[in-house]
Amino acid sequence: MSQKAPGLAAKYEDAWLLDGIRTPFVDYNGALGSISPTDLAIKVARELFKRSAVPASDVGSVIVGNMAQASYDTYMMPRHIGLYSGVGLDVPAVLVQRVCGTGIECVLQAADTLKLGKTDLALVVGTESMTRAPITAYTHRGGFTMGKFEMKDFLWESLYDTAVSCNMGMTAENLAKEYGITREEVDAYAAESFVRALGAQASGYLGGEITPVVSEKFNAEGLNERGIQLPRGVESVTLDSHIRPTPIETLRKLKASFNGVVTAATASGIVDGAAATLVAASSYVKANKLKPLARVVAGSVVGVQPKIMGIGPAPAIRRLLEVSGLKLSDIDRIEVNEAFAAQALAVQKDLGIDHAKYNVNGGAIAIGHPLGATGVRIGVTLARELQRSNKRYGIAAACIGGGQGIAMLIENVASARD
Secondary structure, three states, rough: OOOOOOOEEOOOOOEEEEEEEEEEEEEEEEEEEEEEEEEEHHHHHHHHHHHOOHHHHHHHHEEEOOOOOOOOOHHHHOOOOHHHOOOOOOOEEEOOEEEEOOOHHHHHHHHHHOOOOOOOEEEEEEEOOOOOOOOOOOOOOOOOOOOOOOEEHHHHHEEOOOOOEEHHHHHHHHHHHHHHHHHHHHHHHHHHHHHHHHHHOOOOOHHHEEEEEOOOEEEEOOOOOOOOOOOOOOOEOOOOOOOOOOOHHHOOOOOOOOOOOHHHHHHHEEEEEEEEEEEEEEHHHHHHHOOOOOOEEEEEEOOOOOHHHHHHHHHHHHHHHHHHOOOHHHHHEEEOOOOOOHHHHHHHHHHOOOHHOOOOOOHHHOOOOOHHHHHHHHHHHHHHHHHHHOOEEEEEEEEOOEEEEEEEEEEEHHHHOO
């Protein structure tokens, strides 16, 4: 028997990203902090249909990514997103969870659905309210004894991997030791992420994928009204709030979070937000004379050691290149989610990625990382970047808590038509 290839991988001949949009990514406890992730998702889905001119009634599947149960109706989240965005009553919806790789997983599941011939158009939405992650008590339903009442911060506790007694920050420290990554390198990488993101914001590039969030109502026939209510005095939210001037001199002064190289500013920003895209078969694209953003070429997901979970994108990208028949030198842009600067540097060093191709518009250190939404955002940002730079191939990838890596290969539409 031949040796089994690592992880799961597939090629796709007929899966197209039609368009994509997102909310601004706003800092924890900021202007979006009180809004349900379901309503953030409904907002981007409705705006996506307006922007793309694709009728919501054409969608055959709704695939939603989310991590924390940040509202009491989370169980119905995917269904509510479909119904309130105008998708047909008979169209099913599903919730996906692959931690930080959730958004990419949603796109790949949409491509799988098309490949199986189940539908020719899928709505993909990733959404997360980090602010609304609950304060929890899992063991009190049966009562508690004196002195044993305990409530914990779900957001903080969920970053700890109980299988290996290691929080996510320490996985980055482990990689820093393994790859010889210094505090100076980490600070420099983070500073450049902010510089690149500031440039992308100032030029209007990031604004091209953002829909402003305003207070509004969402109505659907036969359903209760719901919607978004911004804080008093806030009329509109238009910009990613975590992007800010962050000189390296400031970074150098910050205290190490785990007695190593990681600091608060060299980890991904904690933000709230949602992102959406449409994935379609060529039959739908041609019938409706659409101009898609990109073609989904292949996807992969692999497992790695939990204590160095951040290296996951490296073997996932290797598997992706293997299944697609391409070399790393064929790839023009690579977006790896910046969970931590040390982690992003470890992946870059492991694969030997040219820094000029790597997270060219900044990453999650500057823009932020709303867990379920990030992968969708990365895919859309990458597709738009390939078009802007007139490049052909791009890879979007992410590490995954618990020890996994995920990657997706996309191709510029102009090149795909040649």
